[in-house]
Amino acid sequence: MLVLLLGIAAMAQNAPDHPSVTVDGKTFTPRSILARNMGTPEDQTTAFAPHKIVGNVYYVGTKTLSAFLVVTGQGNVLINSTYERNVRTIQKSIEQLGFKFSDTRILLGNHAHGDHMEGDALVKELTGAQVVSMAEDVPALKAMKPGGKEHPVDRIIHDGDEVTLGDVTLTAHLTAGHTSGATTWTMPVSEAGKTYRVVFYSSLRSPAVLTPPVIEQFKRSFAVVRTLPCDLPLGDHPAEYGMTEKYAKLKPGVSNPFIDPSGCYLEADMEEAMFKAILAEQRKAEPSQ
Numbered sequence: 001m002l003v004l005l006l007g008i009a010a011m012a013q014n015a016p017d018h019p020s021v022t023v024d025g026k027t028f029t030p031r032s033i034l035a036r037n038m039g040t041p042e043d044q045t046t047a048f049a050p051h052k053i054v055g056n057v058y059y060v061g062t063k064t065l066s067a068f069l070v071v072t073g074q075g076n077v078l079i080n081s082t083y084e085r086n087v088r089t090i091q092k093s094i095e096q097l098g099f100k101f102s103d104t105r106i107l108l109g110n111h112a113h114g115d116h117m118e119g120d121a122l123v124k125e126l127t128g129a130q131v132v133s134m135a136e137d138v139p140a141l142k143a144m145k146p147g148g149k150e151h152p153v154d155r156i157i158h159d160g161d162e163v164t165l166g167d168v169t170l171t172a173h174l175t176a177g178h179t180s181g182a183t184t185w186t187m188p189v190s191e192a193g194k195t196y197r198v199v200f201y202s203s204l205r206s207p208a209v210l211t212p213p214v215i216e217q218f219k220r221s222f223a224v225v226r227t228l229p230c231d232l233p234l235g236d237h238p239a240e241y242g243m244t245e246k247y248a249k250l251k252p253g254v255s256n257p258f259i260d261p262s263g264c265y266l267e268a269d270m271e272e273a274m275f276k277a278i279l280a281e282q283r284k285a286e287p288s289q
């Protein structure tokens with residue numbers, strides 16, 4: 001058993017770049033997905049032009065790490081602090097849009113990895129925001145201590161719980177697999193007299209080695225995401241929803257390119273195909289019982 005576990009650990013470190021899957025005319029490998037999501041170190045820390053997405057939802061993240069601001073009459077909700085070194089960049093983007101960073105009342109996150117939630121302690125220090133975390137991600141968050149800072153957790157939520165600020169209510173959906181508490185957030189947004197269902201997806205990217213509990217988490221999550229009503233898909237990495245391409249199409253008088261119901265499950269389709277391919281390879285390689 002120990003030898004098998006050590007073997008799996010070694011496999012994860014030197015993960016070969018297969019399988020490959022082709023979905024919607026594009027071919028992906030584990031490494032190409034990671035490269036697409038993360039870009040260069042500079043992409044991870046350079047602000048992308050802050051912009052309005054729809055209604056009261058704004059983009060305030062970097063070129064490859066998403067951060068979203070939801071503006072309400074009672075202060076604002078920030079989704080994803082990203083790396084701690086990006087917090088001042090996010091602050092600047094919020095201010096460029098004409099909002100106050102100090103109005104951040106609630107801090108949410110998509111999942112307990114440093115590129116999405118490492119900056120939580122600093123955001124709390126600077127704004128006093130309440131930090132909300134999915135119960136299953138709390139242990140991983142508590143282990144995240146940039147500069148030795150304790151990771152704040154002010155409210156622990158569970159699948160289906162709601163977070164309300166002013167006239168805005170976000171619903172938390174447990175979409176585990178990438179982490180145990182990976183959370184997809186949904187909320188309705190009004191623009192020009194219409195209501196749109198916005199989905200802030202957490203990554204559905206498989207690790208190189210799938211353990212039995214993680215396999216069950218992903219199976220459940222791929223089913224769950226397809227039940228979420230969606231008009232406007234977003235993601236914790238901009239490439240997951242084609243931000244750059246959609247942003248380039250933003251023009252006054254033209255319909256909002258971020259409203260993309262037919263794109264709502266594209267990322268899940270691709271990640272599910274990759275998950276199944278990784279699982280099939282792994283089952284083939286496993287010694288027969």
Ligand SMILES: [Zn+2]
Nearest residue numbers: 111113178203
């Ligand atoms: Zn991650």
